[in-house]
Amino acid sequence: MPNTSQANRQILLAETPEGKLAESNFQLREGSMPEAGEGELLLKTRIVSLDAANRAWMQGATYRSAVDAGTVMAGGAIAEVVQSGTVDFKPGDLVFADTGWQEYSAVPAKTAQKLEPREPLSYLLSVYGIAGLTAYFGLLKIGDPKPGETVAVSAAAGSVGSIVGQIAKIKGCKVIGIAGGKEKCKLLTDELGFDAAVDYKSEPVHKALKAAAPDGIDVYFDNVGGDILEAALFRMNQNGRIACCGAVSQYDGTPPAHGPRGVPGLIVTKRLKVQGFIVSDFYAEREKALKDLEGWVQDGSLKVKEDILEGLETLPKALIGLLAGENVGKRMVRVA
Numbered sequence: 137m138p139n140t141s142q143a144n145r146q147i148l149l150a151e152t153p154e155g156k157l158a159e160s161n162f163q164l165r166e167g168s169m170p171e172a173g174e175g176e177l178l179l180k181t182r183i184v185s186l187d188a189a190n191r192a193w194m195q196g197a198t199y200r201s202a203v204d205a206g207t208v209m210a211g212g213a214i215a216e217v218v219q220s221g222t223v224d225f226k227p228g229d230l231v232f233a234d235t236g237w238q239e240y241s242a243v244p245a246k247t248a249q250k251l252e253p254r255e256p257l258s259y260l261l262s263v264y265g266i267a268g269l270t271a272y273f274g275l276l277k278i279g280d281p282k283p284g285e286t287v288a289v290s291a292a293a294g295s296v297g298s299i300v301g302q303i304a305k306i307k308g309c310k311v312i313g314i315a316g317g318k319e320k321c322k323l324l325t326d327e328l329g330f331d332a333a334v335d336y337k338s339e340p341v342h343k344a345l346k347a348a349a350p351d352g353i354d355v356y357f358d359n360v361g362g363d364i365l366e367a368a369l370f371r372m373n374q375n376g377r378i379a380c381c382g383a384v385s386q387y388d389g390t391p392p393a394h395g396p397r398g399v400p401g402l403i404v405t406k407r408l409k410v411q412g413f414i415v416s417d418f419y420a421e422r423e424k425a426l427k428d429l430e431g432w433v434q435d436g437s438l439k440v441k442e443d444i445l446e447g448l449e450t451l452p453k454a455l456i457g458l459l460a461g462e463n464v465g466k467r468m469v470r471v472a
Contacts, residue, residue, distance in 0.1 A: 138180075138218065138240060144169045146238035147451055149209045152194055157459060162209065162452040170242035172219045177245050179215035181235045183444075184451060185261045186211070186458050186467045187295075188359075188382055199414050200234075208236040209451070213471070214251065214260050215241070225250065230257075232265065237451050239471060262295060262466035263429055263440045266415055270381060271299035271357075272425045273418040276307075278379040278411045279355040283308030286349050288368055291359035293320040293441075295466035296381060298328060300357045302438050305329050309355075312348045314341065314364060316461045323464065328439060342367040357381060369402050380412040441465025 143166035150163040172178035193203045193210055203210045217229040222245040225231070231248040235241040251260050262268060274296075281287050287304040291297040292313025301324065304311045313324040314334045321333035332348040334341055341364055345353070352373035358365050361383030372378070403410060418425075432438035443463040445454045448471045458467045 138169055138178075142169055143167070144238055144240045145448055146208050146236070147448065149194060149203050149205055149207060152205045157191060157194075157456050159452045159456065164449055167208075167238065170240055172221045172242050174221045175245055176221045176242050177217050177225055177231070177233070177248055178219035179231065179233060179235055179241050179243060179248070180218050181239055181241065181448075181471045182214045182216055182230075183258060183261055184211050184213040184235070184237060184448075184469045184471060185266060186451070186455050186469065187266070188459060190455055191459055208238055210234060211237050211451075212266070214257060215248075221245065230260070232260070237448065239448060258442055258444060258466075258468060258470075259433075259440065261468050262442050263299065263433060263438065264426055265466075267295040267466045268299055268429050269418075269422065269425055270415040271296045271303060272429060273415060273421070274379040274381050274413055275300050275303055275355070275357055277418060278409075278413055279357060279377050281307050281309045281355045284310075285354035286310045286312065286351065286373075287355040287357070288312040288314065288345065288349065288353045288371075289357040289359070290314045290364050290368070291382075291461075292324055292330070292333070293464050294359065294461075295441075295463070297357070297359055298324075298441050298465055299438065301330050302328055303432075304355070306432060306437050310349075312345070312353070314345075320464060328441075336364060340367075342370060345371045352376075355379070358383075366399075369399060369408075372402070372406055372408055374406050376406060376408050378408060378410045380410065443467040445469045447471070 146167045148163045153161045196202045213235040215235050217225050230251040233243050233248040287309045289297045289300045293315040301311045301313050311330045312332045313330045316337045321335045324330040324333040334344040353371045354373050356368040356378045358380050359382045442465045451469050
């Protein structure tokens with residue numbers, strides 16, 4: 137158990153960003169060591185998950201409360217139980233919890249999810265964690281792809297998108313990935329097995345999608361919103377399905393001047409299903425999903441891409457880089 141007199145390094149959201157997120161919006165400090173009361177867990181943070189949603193939390197309440205200036209930056213992490221105030225957990229257990237950006241935290245035990253140890257440990261955040269489960273449920277439960285259909289996914293080289301495309305291929309679909317940069321697009325087709333890739337940085341997306349999907353798109357998995365969502369909407373086939381996972385184009389800096397145009401008419405005339413979701417909507421089916429994901433990883437049909445940085449102090453820069461599209465696969469920071 138840590139000495140209660142020792143420092144607990146923390147990263148605060150020092151001020152709410154008004155424009156693009158900057159390192160100056162954060163502050164590294166040494167806080168006091170927390171203690172676990174009855175029904176609580178004292179956790180040691182091992183690996184912190186970085187997600188575009190971290191930025192959205194600074195703008196206001198979403199599916200969780202907003203992060204206020206002057207408080208520890210929120211974030212989920214794999215953590216190790218150091219002290220337990222409940223019989224349901226014991227020291228040494230691994231959990232996923234909202235630890236925040238700090239080395240130690242005290243959280244209600246009922247909010248922590250016990251994890252089965254796996255190697256590498258990082259897979260508990262990527263393919264067997266929020267990224268893999270989000271891809272699995274969003275594609276299969278909302279997108280409902282059928283063999284032979286065309287599936288398109290934005291942010292396709294990111295943590296969720298890279299898994300979505302591979303699952304779609306496993307299910308017998310033609311897959312088009314939308315990503316930023318030639319290197320990412322090459323990775324999608326050459327390493328991850330996508331049928332085509334659209335580089336939104338070098339070509340108009342609507343024209344590229346028309347060329348890549350001349351017969352239209354049946355399922356679109358949206359991670360970005362904005363103009364790319366608009367381009368995909370115009371390529372959707374009748375009775376197409378759109379799984380809305382995120383809108384990273386809206387999170388950082390000045391939002392676009394307009395949203396997708398012509399949406400109501402397209403949804404009606406093409407009988408589109410457009411549904412937003414968060415991964416916890418489907419946690420009742422989590423064990424089945426993990427069994428499938430593990431099987432695909434073990435037989436080589438699902439390749440895992442990760443982007444791991446080291447040290448608590450790198451978290452602000454790592455999140456800023458994530459929002460700028462630096463990462464390939466799941467970005468995370470190893471703290472201990």
